[in-house]
Amino acid sequence: MKIFKSYTFEAAHFLPNMPEGHPCRRIHGHSWKMELHFDGELVMPYEWVIDFNEIDEVAMPIWKILDHNFLNEVEGLENPTSEVISMWVWNKIKTSLPALYKVVIFETPEAGTEYFGD
Numbered sequence: 001m002k003i004f005k006s007y008t009f010e011a012a013h014f015l016p017n018m019p020e021g022h023p024c025r026r027i028h029g030h031s032w033k034m035e036l037h038f039d040g041e042l043v044m045p046y047e048w049v050i051d052f053n054e055i056d057e058v059a060m061p062i063w064k065i066l067d068h069n070f071l072n073e074v075e076g077l078e079n080p081t082s083e084v085i086s087m088w089v090w091n092k093i094k095t096s097l098p099a100l101y102k103v104v105i106f107e108t109p110e111a112g113t114e115y116f117g118d
């Protein structure tokens with residue numbers, strides 16, 4: 001059984017490795033979406049995989065780092081592509097919630113990354 005929770009956050013970034021004059025090298029902002037997907041058996045007698053509230057307890061401290069922040073100043077996000085952010089989120093969550101099987105980052109409604117931990 002697969003379950004997920006999603007979180008939106010507002011954050012600014014720029015991509016420092018892009019060439020001079022490239023629009024992504026200028027500071028700009030997005031309404032990002034982070035999805036956390038889990039895979040596991042139903043736990044009885046609750047008949048759920050993980051309590052959504054337990055996911056929140058792990059995810060919210062991470063969300064607080066990201067929301068209304070300048071991502072380039074966050075340790076590990078010096079080059080904050082969607083790919084880097086999805087790996088960063090995975091590494092922060094996987095130990096606490098081992099059933100994590102996919103992190104999805106939407107940089108815009110049309111573009112983003114899926115990361116499965118390898």
Ligand SMILES: Nc1nc2c(c(=O)[nH]1)N=C([C@H](O)[C@H](O)COP(=O)(O)OP(=O)(O)OP(=O)(O)O)CN2
Nearest residue numbers: 014015024028030080081082083084107108110111
């Ligand atoms: N593989 C990646 N490509 C790009 C990333 C990224 O993280 N991974 N990031 C960017 C920029 O940050 C850009 O802000 C977002 O990309 P884009 O989809 O091009 O967004 P736009 O709104 O500018 O695109 P439209 O053409 O208006 O749809 C670029 N590439």
Ligand SMILES: [Zn+2]
Nearest residue numbers: 024028030107
């Ligand atoms: Zn961007």
